[in-house]
Amino acid sequence: MSSNGSWRKPRIWRLPEKDRTAIFNFTFLWSLFEAQIMSNFARADVICAKVDEWRAADTLNTENYDVELAYFRSATSRMELSRITSGT
Secondary structure, eight states, X not given: OOTTOXXXXXXXXXXXXXXXXXXXXXXXXXXXXXXXXXTTOOOHHHHHHHHHHHHHTTOOOGGGSHHHHHHHHHHHXXXXXXXXXXXX
């Protein structure tokens, strides 16, 4: 480890511009989503419930991202199960 703490500094500026832009856009959109839609309290189960609400209201074109939604549901289910079984 470096004594100046450089090992802790993010190296985002070494990434290609396209990757930095994607990270910035995601971070901005996530912050907006969490603040406006999740009332500053985003949790996987709340996000899933909101998606279900939007789907029931027919406000989403989920066929455009069914694969991603299935992956998210699967991943969050695994995380929740892991959290429950680990007791944290």
